[in-house]
Amino acid sequence: MKDEQLIKNIILEGEHEQLDFKESVQKENIAKVICSFLNGKGGRVIIGLNNSGTIKGISNALKVVEDLKVYLLNSIIPEAPITINVESLGRSELIMIKVYGGSKQPYIFDGNIYYRKGLNTQKATSKEISKLIHGRQNSELHWERQITIGVTVNDLDQKLIQSTIRESRENHRSSFQGDDVLDFLANYSLYQNGSFTNACVVLFGKQPARFFPQIRVRLTEYVDGKTDNQLLRDELLEGNLFLIQSKLEKYIGNLGIRSVFDKNQWKRVDFKFPEKALQEGIINALMHRDYSSVSSGVSISIYPDSVVISNSGHLPDDLTVRLLKTSHRSHPVNPDIAHIVFLRGLIDKLGRGTLKVLEECEKEGLKSPIWKDNEDGVSLTFYGPRALASKRGNTPIGLDDGLNDGLNDGLNDGLNDGVIRGVSKLVNDGVDDGVIDGVTDGVIIEVARLTKLISQKEGMNTLDIATKRGKSKPTVERYLRTAREVGIIEFRGAPRTGGYYLSNKIKNLI
Amino acid sequence: MAKRKKEKIKIMVSSTVYHFKSDLEQLCSTLIGFGYEVICSHIGTVYPVPGKTPEESCLVAVAECDFFFGIIFPMYGSGITHKEFQEAVRLNKPRGFLAHHDVAFAKQLLKEFMFEENGDRNGFKLTKRTPVMDDLLVIDMYNIAIGDGLPKEQRLWAQEFHKYPLDGAPFVNSLFGNEARFRADLEKLKGSE
Numbered sequence: 094m095k096d097e098q099l100i101k102n103i104i105l106e107g108e109h110e111q112l113d114f115k116e117s118v119q120k121e122n123i124a125k126v127i128c129s130f131l132n133g134k135g136g137r138v139i140i141g142l143n144n145s146g147t148i149k150g151i152s153n154a155l156k157v158v159e160d161l162k163v164y165l166l167n168s169i170i171p172e173a174p175i176t177i178n179v180e181s182l183g184r185s186e187l188i189m190i191k192v193y194g195g196s197k198q199p200y201i202f203d204g205n206i207y208y209r210k211g212l213n214t215q216k217a218t219s220k221e222i223s224k225l226i227h228g229r230q231n232s233e234l235h236w237e238r239q240i241t242i243g244v245t246v247n248d249l250d251q252k253l254i255q256s257t258i259r260e261s262r263e264n265h266r267s268s269f270q271g272d273d274v275l276d277f278l279a280n281y282s283l284y285q286n287g288s289f290t291n292a293c294v295v296l297f298g299k300q301p302a303r304f305f306p307q308i309r310v311r312l313t314e315y316v317d318g319k320t321d322n323q324l325l326r327d328e329l330l331e332g333n334l335f336l337i338q339s340k341l342e343k344y345i346g347n348l349g350i351r352s353v354f355d356k357n358q359w360k361r362v363d364f365k366f367p368e369k370a371l372q373e374g375i376i377n378a379l380m381h382r383d384y385s386s387v388s389s390g391v392s393i394s395i396y397p398d399s400v401v402i403s404n405s406g407h408l409p410d411d412l413t414v415r416l417l418k419t420s421h422r423s424h425p426v427n428p429d430i431a432h433i434v435f436l437r438g439l440i441d442k443l444g445r446g447t448l449k450v451l452e453e454c455e456k457e458g459l460k461s462p463i464w465k466d467n468e469d470g471v472s473l474t475f476y477g478p479r480a481l482a483s484k485r486g487n488t489p490i491g492l493d494d495g496l497n498d499g500l501n502d503g504l505n506d507g508l509n510d511g512v513i514r515g516v517s518k519l520v521n522d523g524v525d526d527g528v529i530d531g532v533t534d535g536v537i538i539e540v541a542r543l544t545k546l547i548s549q550k551e552g553m554n555t556l557d558i559a560t561k562r563g564k565s566k567p568t569v570e571r572y573l574r575t576a577r578e579v580g581i582i583e584f585r586g587a588p589r590t591g592g593y594y595l596s597n598k599i600k601n602l603i
Numbered sequence: 604m605a606k607r608k609k610e611k612i613k614i615m616v617s618s619t620v621y622h623f624k625s626d627l628e629q630l631c632s633t634l635i636g637f638g639y640e641v642i643c644s645h646i647g648t649v650y651p652v653p654g655k656t657p658e659e660s661c662l663v664a665v666a667e668c669d670f671f672f673g674i675i676f677p678m679y680g681s682g683i684t685h686k687e688f689q690e691a692v693r694l695n696k697p698r699g700f701l702a703h704h705d706v707a708f709a710k711q712l713l714k715e716f717m718f719e720e721n722g723d724r725n726g727f728k729l730t731k732r733t734p735v736m737d738d739l740l741v742i743d744m745y746n747i748a749i750g751d752g753l754p755k756e757q758r759l760w761a762q763e764f765h766k767y768p769l770d771g772a773p774f775v776n777s778l779f780g781n782e783a784r785f786r787a788d789l790e791k792l793k794g795s796e
Contacts, residue, residue, distance in 0.1 A: 286703070
């Protein structure tokens, strides 16, 4: 149901710079639009809708999806992760194609570079091409594209690479032909002139912790809480991303039925943590964590009635706008790593991780999981049965699901897409006009949260907002100042009794 | 009579393809986007002259282009690119070059071994392929590109790059991004001959 609601919400947005409707399957036109999205901030094409969003449906959608997958894979250069899915809406079937903003711009279709301007997709001008070339320079400076000194092909798990080649070919996610390991790695920019990139070592290294100690994941199982003096398990998992992922999956698969005692009802309650949701949380943590800091890490803590997956490194928003420029905002944190994870079929639908996690927990009758981001890092907490849930001072998930998706999937989805886009536009305009200095993605996400909060109850003052956000007043004041300076919100009334309201400018955008 | 549309400037892109495929395609599309006609065997725009071998057709293409743009990688390839370089120099085509840093580095490293004191190339060569360079002929290509050994005024610049998207593509942008300026400079060059 959540999927249907998501599609409905997206359709309601109407066509815009990152959303295009097609009534029928016109492969070439679709490829042009996808190419232009890759050269921009990413976006979606929904097939089976007319321009105004009326549902027309697509017959034989599953077959069309397979054809389209192969067509787009072979016709857009360089290769990019593109997800194509059949979506049901009532009795109709639609096809949704989604891409992130590409990290290897400029993208080409049929020998030409396409660019999106408002609702139009057109060939890029010289100026736009120059902009893409300079934007790409920034992507190349990213940690995962740097060379790991001293790595040879013998340091890599070649069997794993070969199985990746096979799998990606079988599931139509790669256009790579051949079996040569080095050619495959070069095709995905993981091998360059005799050297291997950091991303390559994270993905395929035999002992990557030798090069990056931060790659280790700590798994701790507590008898009771953190303050308890007993641990059931405490180990450091080592290996490449896929090895760690499979070790963790195995562990989760063995978690089994858990029991907690409900004092209110004076009885024992049995429950099970949903495997798929935990797996989703784990792969997201491994894929989107910040590997660039040697002191970063991922830890999985298991308590009797909760599981916490946390990334003690930096948040995705540590990618500065200055570094990745505005056109790169919707990149996953580690695009090269994310692409290979995608090739292995471990991500189903780009940007839908949060919804999947929520659904799975709901099915098991568990309390909604909570994502938190603060200076210590990102954490995702799964809780036990709903009836047992104690009140915690966190933001309810309903408020933040789109935003959390941003943290977990790099691209924001669902209900809050409009808010993020609107806020992002005004903040960027502010930066361009010199009203404010460049800001990180984290600031934009936080400003979007405040905007969402204020939209639900206009007239709140700083203290109200700080309390709701669980942040200190000075911190919230900083974000509010930014929001005011770029014209997202305005303060009305006397300094002591007044409050914040959304500006017409932002209202029009969201 | 309607004004005749300006003919597009024909740029020949001469490069090996090994591990450079999508970058090369991006380069060609960039030039097309800037308003040039691109002649490049990899994207199938070299005219295959009936009755001639691919190599001969490529050399005909060198003669027909308005500007020759060569890219030198540490992996040598089939040798056609090398012949194209020689032909472009023989015909004194207006030309520009991008050279991978490793080639420029190896030239300096191996200079003492590859050349006699009088400057003649000796038979020194790599006996085995390495993962970073497979043939010293790439250094010979580099020397052709820069006019090594010629009087200073006849030497040319080959822009070094380490990673094409990082420091190669921006050079392509600087050289070709302004078509009108490039056209005017090319005309001046023709006029001075």
